Each structure stands twice: as structure tokens, then as C-alpha cells.
Amino acid sequence: KAGVTQTPRYLIKTRGQQVTLSCSPISGHRSVSWYQQTPGQGLQFLFEYFSETQRNKGNFPGRFSGRQFSNSRSEMNVSTLELGDSALYLCASSFRNGGTDTQYFGPGTRLTVL
Amino acid sequence: EDQVTQSPEALRLQEGESSSLNCSYTVSGLRGLFWYRQDPGKGPEFLFTLYSAGEEKEKERLKATLTKKESFLHITAPKPEDSATYLCAVQDHNTDKLIFGTGTRLQVFP
Numbered sequence: 027k028a029g030v031t032q033t034p035r036y037l038i039k040t041r042g043q044q045v046t047l048s049c050s051p052i053s054g055h056r057s058v059s060w061y062q063q064t065p066g067q068g069l070q071f072l073f074e075y076f077s078e079t080q081r082n083k084g085n086f087p088g089r090f091s092g093r094q095f096s097n098s099r100s101e102m103n104v105s106t107l108e109l110g111d112s113a114l115y116l117c118a119s120s121f122r123n124g125g126t127d128t129q130y131f132g133p134g135t136r137l138t139v140l
Numbered sequence: 141e142d143q144v145t146q147s148p149e150a151l152r153l154q155e156g157e158s159s160s161l162n163c164s165y166t167v168s169g170l171r172g173l174f175w176y177r178q179d180p181g182k183g184p185e186f187l188f189t190l191y192s193a194g195e196e197k198e199k200e201r202l203k204a205t206l207t208k209k210e211s212f213l214h215i216t217a218p219k220p221e222d223s224a225t226y227l228c229a230v231q232d233h234n235t236d237k238l239i240f241g242t243g244t245r246l247q248v249f250p
Contacts, residue, residue: 030183067242068240068242068243069184069229069240071239071240074236074237081236082235082237084237114181116183125171125172125191126171126172126174126189126191126231127171127236127238128174128186128189129238130186131176131184131185132183133182133183134182134183136181
């Protein structure tokens with residue numbers, strides 16, 4: 027089975043711009059979660075989508091948004107980029123097995139904001 | 141509030157020198173505890189899921205154990221290729237959110 031894929035792998039943007047990141051989950055996985063990873067804060071949960079509905083949300087400003095399509099593919103958007111948004115953005119897809127949701131991560135998108 | 145604390149932050153070992161990584165957690169209801177390995181510039185790679193106190197899982201040189209308050213990742217006779225950051229996460233039974241610790245950066249020298 028193919029793993030989680032994320033595009034693009036690298037992005038360079040300037041402050042004030044907006045960006046859209048894409049994630050294709052493992053086939054059969056209906057849940058997609060997004061995380062921001064920075065050296066100082068570690069992995070911070072952004073949001074989770076399940077069957078096209080946002081199921082959970084972290085503590086990020088409204089500039090961060092996402093959506094999920096009927097084929098489970100997901101996108102996240104960041105508007106009005108700030109320098110502090112520079113980070114590795116990780117997508118994970120999951121399925122429920124044995125009562126837990128095992129999350130499988132993609133390789134991430136490295137976003138640099140100048 | 142759910143919280144995950146990992147220690148030590150960094151660990152340097154000689155090849156063959158066994159050690160343990162700690163993950164302490166506070167969660168209202170534990171659905172599961174996860175261990176991941178992350179190499180620089182890559183996404184975390186799933187290692188184990190533990191569900192209840194007393195449970196143990198093994199994979200090659202790694203063994204994960206779970207108590208009601210913490211989990212240990214034991215590394216037996218590590219090799220340089222075991223060098224990575226090891227992340228611990230808990231899933232809250234009430235919110236289903238996955239809360240990650242900040243990880244232990246392991247370096248194994250030949």
C-alpha cells in the first residue's frame with residue numbers, strides 16, 4: 027500500500043502571502059490530521075478531518091484552515107503568512123483499530139516564510 | 141489538561157550501550173499510547189501502540205512498556221542506525237486528540 031503523500035515538499039513564501047498544502051492519505055483511511063512541527067514547540071495539532079467534516083481543532087488562529095474532499099484527500103491553507111509560520115507541516119492519516127487511531131505520517135512540507 | 145513529558149531531551153550512547161527513554165503522561169482517559177521514530181527532515185514513523193498498564197511490545201532492539209503514569213522505550217545494544225528522535229504520544233479517550241511529547245534525540249556512536 028502506498029503511504030501518505032504530501033505536496034509540495036518544499037515551499038518558500040514571503041510574509042502576507044497565502045499557501046495551500048495537499049495531502050493524500052493511505053487508501054482506505056478516512057481520517058486526516060494536520061500538525062505543525064517547529065524545533066521549539068514540537069508537534070502541534072492543527073485539525074482533523076473525517077468524512078469531509080472537521081472533527082477536532084487545535085489552538086491555532088483562523089488563518090489556518092483546512093478541508094477534506096470526498097476521496098479523503100485533504101488540503102490546508104494558511105493565509106497572511108507570518109515569519110513564525112515557518113515550519114514542517116505534517117499530515118497523518120489514520121484508521122481505528124483495537125479502539126485507537128493509529129496515525130501514519132507523510133514526509134511533510136517544509137514551509138519557509140521570508 | 142492532557143500532558144506528555146519526555147526525558148531526557150537528548151541521549152548519547154556508545155554502540156552496544158543499552159538505555160531507556162521515558163514518557164510521562166497525564167490524560168483524563170487513555171485510549172492509547174504511541175511511540176514514533178523520526179529521522180531529520182522526515183515524518184514520524186510508527187513503532188508501537190500500547191493500550192493498558194502492564195502491556196509490552198517489542199521490535200528488533202526496541203521494547204516499549206506501559207504503566208498507569210508512564211511508558212519506557214528500552215533500547216538494547218543500540219546501533220548507529222538507531223540514531224533518531226523518538227516521540228511519544230497519547231490519545232485522549234474523551235477528545236480523541238493525539239498529544240505529542242517533544243521527543244528524545246538519541247545519538248548512537250560507533
